[in-house]
Amino acid sequence: MESPEDLCFPEEGCDSSIVLEKQVFKSQVSESHVQLACSLHYCAFPLNGNELCILDTTDDPKHEPLHLIGHHHSITAVAFGSKVSPLLICSASSDYVIVWDLDACMKKVLEGLMPQGIVIGTLLGMVLYVRFSPDDQTVAVCAGNRIYMLNAKDEAILAELEGHLAPVTAAEFCTWEKNILISVSEDRSFKVWDYCTGLLIYQSAVITAFPLLSLFIDEENKQIITGCADGQLWIFSLTSGHQYRCVVHINVQKEREKFYSKIGKSEHLDQIQNSSKAYASNDLRYEETVESTFPVLQIEHCDKSANLDDEVSSFSYANARCLWIGSSTGLFIINMANFELEAILHYRDFSALSIQSAGSCALMKKAVNGKVCCVLTSMFENRIALLEVNVAALLRSQQNELLLSGKEKSLSVVARCTLLPTSPLYPKKEKNILVHRKGIKSSVKDQPLVFHNKIKSSGYTSSPQMTMFSPKTNAMQKSSVPKGKKGSKRRSEEYPLPKFPPTKFERQVTVADKSTSVCCIQYSGDGELLACGLADKTLLAFKSNLTGTPTVYSGHDGAVNSVGWSLDNHWLVSSSEDRTLRIWSVSSAEPALCLGKELFHKPIRSAQFYYIDTFILLSCGAEFYLLRYYLDTTKDEFKRYKSKSICKSIQKFPMASTVEISSLSAVNEFYSYIVLAAGSNRALEVFDLNVGCSAALISDAHSRSVHQICQNKGSAFSSQQCEAYNLFLTTAIGDGIKLWDLRTLRCERRFEGHSSRCHPCGIAVSPCGQFIASGSEDKCAYIYEKHSSTYSHKLTGHTESVINVAFGPSSPQLTTATLDGKLHLFLP
Numbered sequence: 001m002e003s004p005e006d007l008c009f010p011e012e013g014c015d016s017s018i019v020l021e022k023q024v025f026k027s028q029v030s031e032s033h034v035q036l037a038c039s040l041h042y043c044a045f046p047l048n049g050n051e052l053c054i055l056d057t058t059d060d061p062k063h064e065p066l067h068l069i070g071h072h073h074s075i076t077a078v079a080f081g082s083k084v085s086p087l088l089i090c091s092a093s094s095d096y097v098i099v100w101d102l103d104a105c106m107k108k109v110l111e112g113l114m115p116q117g118i119v120i121g122t123l124l125g126m127v128l129y130v131r132f133s134p135d136d137q138t139v140a141v142c143a144g145n146r147i148y149m150l151n152a153k154d155e156a157i158l159a160e161l162e163g164h165l166a167p168v169t170a171a172e173f174c175t176w177e178k179n180i181l182i183s184v185s186e187d188r189s190f191k192v193w194d195y196c197t198g199l200l201i202y203q204s205a206v207i208t209a210f211p212l213l214s215l216f217i218d219e220e221n222k223q224i225i226t227g228c229a230d231g232q233l234w235i236f237s238l239t240s241g242h243q244y245r246c247v248v249h250i251n252v253q254k255e256r257e258k259f260y261s262k263i264g265k266s267e268h269l270d271q272i273q274n275s276s277k278a279y280a281s282n283d284l285r286y287e288e289t290v291e292s293t294f295p296v297l298q299i300e301h302c303d304k305s306a307n308l309d310d311e312v313s314s315f316s317y318a319n320a321r322c323l324w325i326g327s328s329t330g331l332f333i334i335n336m337a338n339f340e341l342e343a344i345l346h347y348r349d350f351s352a353l354s355i356q357s358a359g360s361c362a363l364m365k366k367a368v369n370g371k372v373c374c375v376l377t378s379m380f381e382n383r384i385a386l387l388e389v390n391v392a393a394l395l396r397s398q399q400n401e402l403l404l405s406g407k408e409k410s411l412s413v414v415a416r417c418t419l420l421p422t423s424p425l426y427p428k429k430e431k432n433i434l435v436h437r438k439g440i441k442s443s444v445k446d447q448p449l450v451f452h453n454k455i456k457s458s459g460y461t462s463s464p465q466m467t468m469f470s471p472k473t474n475a476m477q478k479s480s481v482p483k484g485k486k487g488s489k490r491r492s493e494e495y496p497l498p499k500f501p502p503t504k505f506e507r508q509v510t511v512a513d514k515s516t517s518v519c520c521i522q523y524s525g526d527g528e529l530l531a532c533g534l535a536d537k538t539l540l541a542f543k544s545n546l547t548g549t550p551t552v553y554s555g556h557d558g559a560v561n562s563v564g565w566s567l568d569n570h571w572l573v574s575s576s577e578d579r580t581l582r583i584w585s586v587s588s589a590e591p592a593l594c595l596g597k598e599l600f601h602k603p604i605r606s607a608q609f610y611y612i613d614t615f616i617l618l619s620c621g622a623e624f625y626l627l628r629y630y631l632d633t634t635k636d637e638f639k640r641y642k643s644k645s646i647c648k649s650i651q652k653f654p655m656a657s658t659v660e661i662s663s664l665s666a667v668n669e670f671y672s673y674i675v676l677a678a679g680s681n682r683a684l685e686v687f688d689l690n691v692g693c694s695a696a697l698i699s700d701a702h703s704r705s706v707h708q709i710c711q712n713k714g715s716a717f718s719s720q721q722c723e724a725y726n727l728f729l730t731t732a733i734g735d736g737i738k739l740w741d742l743r744t745l746r747c748e749r750r751f752e753g754h755s756s757r758c759h760p761c762g763i764a765v766s767p768c769g770q771f772i773a774s775g776s777e778d779k780c781a782y783i784y785e786k787h788s789s790t791y792s793h794k795l796t797g798h799t800e801s802v803i804n805v806a807f808g809p810s811s812p813q814l815t816t817a818t819l820d821g822k823l824h825l826f827l828p
Contacts, residue, residue, distance in 0.1 A: 098118065
């Protein structure tokens with residue numbers, strides 16, 4: 001046994017080491033590629049081939065470990081029992097499978113006697129993995145292509161599970177389902193067994209091109225996580241009715257690259273190497289140390305009971321459940337909400353560590369005094385090392401940069417400061433022609449009038465009757481708590497908090513005689529009407545309960561890409577593939593304003609009212625426009641074709657390095673300076689219109705271009721609701737749904753994707769923020785609860801792909817729209 005070395009990882013503000021190598025053992029033979037074990041206070045590993053070494057991690061390092069001898073061949077698998085008392089341990093080799101009572105063995109040693117275990121299996125073959133059942137009555141032994149279910153108290157084979165085509169590498173018991181065992185194998189598949197009857201319940205297809213090496217059962221989310229030899233993680237749902245569907249696939253190597261790009265790996269390493277003697281003198285770049293293989297050796301729960309700073313832990317990502325991923329090159333902490341890396345501990349970053357490349361790994365489930373013990377065996381040398389990792393220090397050292405960047409941005413959807421005079425949102429008097437146009441007309445109404453070529457009948461001296469749309473522009477005089485328009489039925493104030501989401505099918509409506517796609521749907525703010533933009537160039541307005549005959553608005557020459565309501569629910573704005581934007585009065589079938597093709601060079605993908613109906617936002621190509629408008633629905637008696645409504649472009653905002661803005665979103669229900677834009681370059685960009693420029697950029701937000709940005713919009717505020725408005729959703733074809741926090745620019749949670757590979761499918765969030773709905777190509781809609789990555793309800797009965805969804809703003813209802821032109825209404 002070699003002396004321990006203290007390996008510090010100095011950081012400013014960090015007064016404790018990140019990793020400590022407590023003890024190192026040298027074996028006579030290589031112990032690489034064996035199953036190791038850790039419990040709350042003990043760790044176990046083979047030593048010198050056939051010796052079982054048990055080390056008390058709470059003891060002084062000078063104390064001798066317990067050596068148990070009973071095998072003639074090399075031990076290849078070790079596991080602790082599930083119960084604390086008595087604490088059992090199972091060791092397996094090709095000759096015997098032995099169960100030891102740790103307390104009894106220690107008592108024998110103190111009495112000067114030789115400890116003995118119970119042989120429960122003989123000559124089963126090469127054992128790669130053993131696991132106790134939750135009640136410690138049964139032991140699953142993975143030997144070759146078979147799994148033997150052995151009695152933990154005597155030598156008896158209870159069942160023999162056959163079906164894998166290659167050696168079984170891991171098996172775990174399902175704690176919430178009686179008699180269920182799950183196994184993975186080098187045949188690249190997993191199987192679900194009833195181990196009492198020996199019945200195979202489910203077998204997966206081949207998952208990946210590389211052998212599956214590790215397995216973990218997530219009891220809280222009812223999922224299994226398996227890791228393979230090339231650094232891939234696959235998560236499958238065990239929830240009843242989900243049919244073992246794949247929730248998400250994670251490439252740990254790619255996530256590591258993304259993590260390093262966030263925190264700036266090169267500067268981080270340079271600071272450490274200049275301040276620490278523990279590092280080697282040569283400055284190796286990350287790119288030069290990329291390994292050719294990346295096997296996932298161990299998956300274990302990560303205990304973050306020792307909280308981070310209060311400032312850090314206030315963000316939801318700091319409180320999310322995490323897993324340890326043990327690999328040949330290091331330890332990784334992965335967030336199970338957003339499936340991204342939280343911290344990385346590379347063995348090579350600590351030159352004084354005895355093991356730089358691990359062949360086997362085991363970690364403690366729970367932290368003791370904020371520290372977790374880890375046992376490693378060397379891949380190339382005959383060494384075993386016991387490490388002690390300070391979890392909080394590891395997370396703190398690598399998350400400070402992320403938290404700092406979030407503070408510097410100080411972004412919030414809710415306006416927290418007064419409007420700047422230089423802002424494009426600021427009403428400038430010399431240019432405020434649109435707002436004061438009515439005043440200009442009234443100033444001349446009492447002057448004598450002479451008509452030379454047209455004479456109006458009696459009453460010609462009176463002002464024409466006009467309907468004027470006058471948005472609020474005095475934002476700089478408002479307080480920081482925004483308010484909606486008076487008289488409108490607000491979402492959040494009256495929306496009931498449902499216990500159950502709307503999943504009961506109520507009604508189906510076909511929008512047109514011929515099959516036509518429903519491109520977009522949106523409820524009015526009061527929840528009374530539902531607007532639908534169709535591929536057949538028309539815009540429809542239904543009653544929210546989908547009864548009666550809809551109002552038809554026609555005039556576009558191309559598919560209607562987007563539709564939006566004004567805050568007072570009197571106006572509709574629509575954009576189309578024909579490169580035009582139209583604003584409609586809800587009570588009239590004729591547009592009050594039409595911006596023609598001469599103004600826009602590409603189709604208008606999205607358009608909406610903005611800043612409490614003061615402006616129009618629209619995206620065209622790689623930029624979005626901020627437009628100010630004036631609406632007048634009156635007609636000249638002799639020039640009825642000429643509209644009196646006018647519109648003026650205030651400013652154009654280009655999105656960096658993209659060909660086209662694929663989605664645009666902003667809040668209209670209260671004063672907000674923030675506009676979110678997604679581009680075809682897979683990036684998300686945040687614009688602050690108070691400053692009048694881009695404020696933040698999230699590159700590679702999805703693996704493919706973002707199809708839709710979805711914000712929770714409302715006007716009833718509390719401090720908690722203000723925080724909720726900083727959360728928004730994005731979705732991309734084939735890449736699921738992500739929940740983002742604007743304050744930290746981090747993905748908070750990732751929701752599983754469905755079979756959407758060709759058609760973009762919409763998403764929606766309920767006004768209460770509790771439920772999220774998503775369309776899918778498999779002719780279903782899915783409902784998620786906010787705190788779960790997998791769906792809770794599946795809505796069937798559609799005849800085509802569900803491409804749009806919308807929650808009712810004033811009552812708990814959900815409308816889905818399909819590719820073949822059908823609307824489905826669901827109630828709780």
